[in-house]
Each structure stands twice: as C-alpha cells, then as structure tokens.
Amino acid sequence: FLSWASLRERGARLHEQDPAVLEKLTDAVEPHQPVAMMYTSGTTGDPKAVVLSHYNVLYEAVALNRAVPVDKHQPAIAYLPLAHIAERELAIYRALYEATHIYVCADPGQVVGTLATVRPTSFFGVPRVWEKIAGGLRAALASMPEGDRAGALPTIVHQLGLDQITWPVSGSAPLAAPVREFLASAGIDVLEVWGMSETTGCATANTPGDAKPGTVGRPLPGVEVRIAEDGEIFVRGPIVFLGYLQPDGTIRKETDEDGWLATGDIGTLDEDGFLTITDRKKELIITSSGKNVAPTKIEGLLRAHPLVGYALAVGDRRPYLTALITLDEETAPGWAAARGITGTAAGLAAHPAVRAELDALVEEVNGKLARAEQIKKYRVLPSAWSPETGELTPTLK
Template identity: 55%
Template sequence: MSTQESVARETEGLTIPLLLRRNATDYGDLPALSSADDESAPTLTWSQLRAQVAAVSRGLADLGLRAGQRMIIMAPSRPEHFIADLAAANLAAIPCTAYSTLSSEQISYVVNHSAAPVAVLAGGAELQRWLPVLDELPNLEHIVVLDASAIPDGDDRFLSFAGLRERGEALHATEPEVFERVTDEIKPDDPLSMIYTSGTTGMPKGVVLSHRNAIHEAVAVRARHGTPMHASNIAYLPLAHIAERELSIYLPIVYAGHVHTLADPKGIVAALGKVRPDVFFGVPRVWEKMVAGLKNMLAGVPEERRNALIGANELLQQGYKLRSEGKEVPPELAERIAETDRTVLAPVRQMLGLDRLLLASSGAAALPLEVLYFIAGLGVEILEVWGLSETTGAVTANSASSFKAGTVGRPIADVEVRTGEDGELFVRGPIVFLGYLSEDGSIEPATDSDGWFATGDIGTIDEDGFVTITDRKKELIITAGGKNIAPTRIEGLLKEHPLIGQAVAIGDNRPYVTALIVLDDEIAPAWAASKGIEAADIATLAGHPEIRAEIERAVESANDRLARVEQVKRYHLLTKAWTPESGELTPTLKLKRRIISERYAPDINALYADA
C-alpha cells in the first residue's frame, strides 16, 4: 500500500471530536495536557481533557454559541486555551485564536469581521486592548475571562471561565448524550477553525480550515517522519500560528500525544531542559538565538574543551553535508562520528534538553544554512518545511532519510506543487483550506477551477522533487536597473553573525541595495562584555567603535557570498530592537516591510542621499 493510499484510508470519515472521543476511550489514562509554567498544576489525561472539553462546550452552548458561528480567543498557550478551542469545535462552531499583539483597532476589525458572539480572553493584559473598542462590537454578547479577578465590575457581558465550566458540568451531567450527539453530527468537510493571517501588508484575512484539512496534514506529516504514538512536545508559539495549532492541537489528537503548554515563549530554553520533548518545532529566530548563545558560551570555555567541541561539531557537519548531497558516509568516518557524538556531543544535547528529540523542524521563514549546519554539528538535524495558514501548515517537508540542506523538502502525501510562469508556487490537495471568511459569514474559495491555490511564494522544484523557496512574490526587490533580487537571501547572510538580530534589505526602485541592521538585544550585550565593553543598552552599543567594526566585517562577509548586484553598498545600524510589540515584526516574527519602510524613511533616504 502506498503512503498516499494509507493516508487517505486512515483519514476517511474522521473529525477532531471523533478522535478526541477515541483518545478518551482507548488512551484515557495517558497524559494529554500539562503546564510547563506551573509544575503544581495537575496533568490532564485524555479522559479528563475530554470531560473538561464537554463541560465547557455545554457551557458555551448555554451562552448561545451555535454551529458555524465564530468564537475569538486571545490568550497565551495554557491548558484553558486548548480546552476552550476544542469545546467550540465540538459544537461545530469555529474557534479563532487572535494574536495577543493586536491593537484595539485590529481587534475591532477581527471581531466585527468574524461577527463572533463570544470571546475568551486571558486576563487584564488582553482586556486593556479590548475595553476601548467594546462598544464598537455589536455582535459580541459574552466575554469569558480566564482570570476572574480581571473582570470589570457591573458589566454582565463578562463571566469567568471557571463559572462557565461549572455551569456546563451540571448540564453535561444531566444530559451527556447531547455532547455525544453533536460529536457524531460533525462531518470531515465542516469548518474546524479559523486563522487570521498575521498581516505583513493590509488587514488580515480569515483562513477557514476543515477537519479534513487538519487531520490529513497531521497524518501525512506523521507518515513523512515516522513520529510514534504518544510523542511529547512544547506548545510555546501563539496558537494563532498555523504551525503551533497543527503541531500542538491537531497532531497530538491524531497520535494521542502529550502537550506541555508554555505561556511565555521567552522561557523556552528552561522548558526544553525540564520537558526534554520528543518533537520540537522552532521558527528560525529560535534556532538562530540558540546557535548565537552557544557560540557566545564557547568563548568562555577553556581552550582544550572549546577545541574539542568545535572539532566534534565540524566532524558531524561533515557527515551531514555528505548525506545532504546524497553521498555515502565512509565507514571509518561514520565510526568516528558515532564515537564523537556519544562522548562529546551527547552531554551538550542533554544540557539543552534536546537529548530525546525524535524530530526537530523549522518553518515560517528560511533558516540560514550556517545555522542549519551548526545545529547538525550538535547531532540535531533540523528538517525544514514549507507551508502557509492556507495549506494547514506544511506543504513540503524534508525527512531524516531524504533531505537536501537549503530546501524545504518534497510534497507530503496526496499534495501536488507546481510553479507558474513567474516562479510562483501553486498547491493542490486535501490540505488546501476551505477559503476566506467573507463579511456576510460565507466562505469564499481561493482556488482556481482546477483546485490550485496560488501561494504568493516564489521557488523552484529540482529534478528530485525538492522545493526551494527563494522569496515572497510581493517582496522581491526590483532595482532601478531592473534587476530582480531576493531580499531574504541577503538578510539571512547578514543574520548569520550573532550580533545581528534583524536585518532588512532595501532597494526597490533604487540604484543599489542597502540595509537596516538591528543588534541582537540578548547576544550583543554578552558579546560586548566578553570584549571588555561595558554598555547598559543597545543604543549605546550601536555607537561603540568596536561593535560598528564587527558589523562592518559581518556585512563584508555577507557581500563576499552575494552577486555584485545583490551586495549591500550601505547600511544603517539602528539603536533599538524590533519586536511584535514595537510594530516592525508580525507575531510570527516576520518583517513588516511596509511599516519599516515608512517608519525609517529618513534613515533609508539618507543611504541614497548622493546616489
């Protein structure tokens, strides 16, 4: 039986509520959901999780939430978030997690566009963003708050999550058959959830996914990697991010996994050490920071030990690169690699909490090759994937047995990818979303008559079927001389230096390429201290001659690997970090190029002052 046949057969007729019921029945005593933030919080087994989902589902129904209606959730990754999401899905309603960084204006847009009658908020921080626009939300009838102490006095639209659950528990205890009946009525092609795109340009769109989308993606990804049943992972990215939603809600339901929620992504390093997960997905920034931190730490290690670690890293990289090129690793080299890995690198992985990893992956943006190689030199081989919210996550993925460094792998089971005349990638298959939510509540398909979805990504497909992403169609730089340039390649090379946290290449309709560069607010102070440079903040460091000289060397190093037309002729070093909160990055840490261009227009214009 082919992989395609097995995936199609395994997913036929399934829905997320049916799988949740299966897990509660067949794996009821196995762990399902734990909090990595609160070690005193009890772990929910699959039977306990479903019982709580049933209670909250009945509570939401009692509030008037109905099939097809949307429910907005704004909360970090914590067990209640998962319960609320699945509770709405078990009503055939459509849960939608909104990024917590949305402004009040964006909240007003999302809630009104979705016509959501119910919202679930974490607490005071979220309420501060919602309160200014509450009177602009005519469809919003009920606001459930996880932190009861944050509920405003005298407003009967608000109720606590605990109160909702208690009300639902009583209803479920009286009529348990109601919950089971709704579970049976939901169909594979019904809407399961909605994601508002993170909005690098313009207002976000509501991407509506089906049960079939989510389950096929989960089963196909598991088939690609051979992930075992009951694998553990850490949910630390926003659940509005398609990768986290698929990897931490739907995939664990398919294989009855164990999810550890982490409300603050900044705590991921400590959480890795505690959880030691089987599966870990990191956006490129997470892997970049890990490498920068390790390289910075190496500087303080005694010379003999440092040389041993560097030598071991280079040895494992050598084997990895051979296999990436499809070549055999000579037996003698393979033996040296195995021994070095066991004696030198295994303790490093254990220290990082990566010693149990069965699958390490990365997506959402390109991972610089130097980062990929360095991590491979630790014995952790990151498998890059490519996908979008509209494709329910991964369209393509490398695997441990079939990969090419620098590519995003081959299409997963039952999925087709082709290129258009201009290099744009098109996708067809059961992971392609139902469509975008219209203001009238209907779902507008976004595929052509043959089922192809235009992704907006530019890429190539080699003779072996491996896909390489070169850039976003809307983000290509076209210089005044008519040259097409991919900014992400330039930016990736610049960010290979640990001092550089973010970089944006400029050059559209300009005579040459320039860049805005931002110091890494975590690595730069430590790097400076190791050089005897004392500075209290990034702004001071950005003006230090030694820092500026190192940035100059980083730019020269990047330029050495770029064609002349791509090289950065001038750059400007900024004095503060970019974050989603400051507005230059999306919640998924992608560059908001339009915002950056507008906000730093004087700095950019100065780079072309005498052009």
C-alpha cells in the same frame, strides 16, 4: 473570559440534562465543515481570515505522521501564538491525533529554558528561534577556555535539552545556511519545511532520512506541487483550505477550477521533487535598474551573526541595496563581554569594535552575493524590534 471551573460546571449541567449531548454534537459534524478561522500575519497586505475544515486539520495530522512517524505520548512544547498555523496544528490537532503531551510555555522568550525541562523529541522553531539557539551555543563555547572547547558541543546541547530531538524543524521563513550548518555541527540537523495558513501548515517537508539541505523537502503524501511559468508555487490536495471568510459570513473559495491554490511564493522543483523557496512574490525587491532581488536571503546571512537581532534589506526602485540592523539583546552583550566590552545592546550600537565587526560581516555577506544583491550602506538602530513595538508580527516576521 470563562473560567475553567465555570466551563466544567456548565458541562456537568448539560450532561445531567442530556447524557448524549456530546455524541449528538460530534455526530452532527461533517468532515468539510469549518473547524477554525485564523488570520494570516499580513506581512504582504491586510490579514485575511483563513477558514479550515475538520478534514484539513486531520489530514494534515495523519500526513505528518506518515512522513515522520512518532510514538504516542511524546513530550512537546507549545510556545508560539495559537494564531500561528504551525502551533495550532502541532499543539492541538496533531497532539490530539498522536496523544502528545503538551507543555505550554506562555512566554516565548523562555522557550530555551523550557527545552531543558521538557527535552522534546521534536521541536518546531521559526528561524529566529534557531538563530537564538545557535547564538546561545556559540556564546557558551566562547565563555570556555580555548583548550576546553573541543568536543564540548554535545555537553552544551544536552544542557539545553536538545539531546533527545529526532526531528528539529524550521519553517515560516528561510533558515540561513550558516546557522543550519553550525547547528548540524552540534548534532542538531534542523530540517526545513514549507507551508502557510492556507495549506493547514506544512505542505512540503524534509524528513529524517529523506532531506536535502537548502530545500524545504518534498510534498506530503497526497499533496501536489507545481511551478507556474513566472516561478509561483501552486499547491493542490486535501490540506488546501476552504477559503477566506467574507464580511457577509460567506466563504470565498481561492482555488482555480482544477483545485490549484496560488501561494504567492516563488520557488523551484528539482529532479528529485524537492522544493526550494526563493522568496515571497510580493516581497521581491526590484531595483531601479530592473534587477529582482530576494531580501530574505540577504537578511538571513546577516542574522547568522550573534551580534545581529534583525536585519531589513531596502532597495525597491533604488539604484542599490541598503540595510537596517538591530543588535540582539540577548547575545550581543555576551559577544561584547567576551572581548572586554561592556554595555547593553542599545549602548553597543555605536561602539567602534561593534561597528568594525559589522563592517566585516557586511563585507563577508557581500562576498556571497551577486552584485545587484550586495549591501552598499547599512545603519545600526539603537533599539530592538518586537511585536510590542510594531516592527514584527506575533510570529516574529
């Protein structure tokens, strides 16, 4: 590693040798030259090296500002890995364009505490982060005497540091409707966006004053979206990446002759131009009877409960769906303590009261699903999932 002091020393030496060294470098940069290479998370296959251009990242920053104008020097938190396109765009490229004040939270597990210190005006969270925030709000309410709960949410939201947010954003995966609705009842109207590394992050967005719950919004200015006959979403515009880096150093273009990129996501466009994501094309479960099932919808409904950390629907080429569930290490003990039950999340997995609650949850979720989507059996695992243990990617997918 190169220390900051060594970097400054090298820079000073270069500048002394040639005072115009920086200008020579910047003047030589062309808009469509690569600015960054980042790997996809590889949730549906081997990771691919996505190459972005200077034009890609700056256009995305400008388009976001057109869609959601923000004042200069606003505080923001960077807590996701910089391998995540949303963090890279928001914490580096848009931050440079908007002169945002970035507070780095090195441990994503501490982001909720950091919110109270920074009090950002916008905040991007993957669904798991919003689920944890919702769980924290519910736990705080549950710990209060019943008579004090009415009207308490604004105070709790202020204590969490979310009272200044004007654009709370969720992306990377669908946010379950019960979570979104609960947060909205607390005054946090989380707006969903959609995109991928290959579209330099956000391609469509719900924005304050132009949003439709359950969708991921309209295309950004200058971006086009169309739906193929099989439901796959195609994107065209200045945010589409240069291509994938190949082993020989070349960049393989992925768009067709008309500039359209096949995203691998399935969705629909309504009459107002709002996009709804159904699922990843490669993640659809096809049961033994030939029914196509979108697992993210089922998993999101299960994760909306404060007991549940993660859920995985299983059923490809099987007669019915089952699920694996892990308890939330942070909110499950609080849920249990409020009911006079003690123990860690791992110890609670076999507790009769927890099992009864999960039985009721699965029954409730099944009531919201079509017959082919319903969970017939489930198992609670004794340990949590994490990137360190290998079940999750660094972006918690």
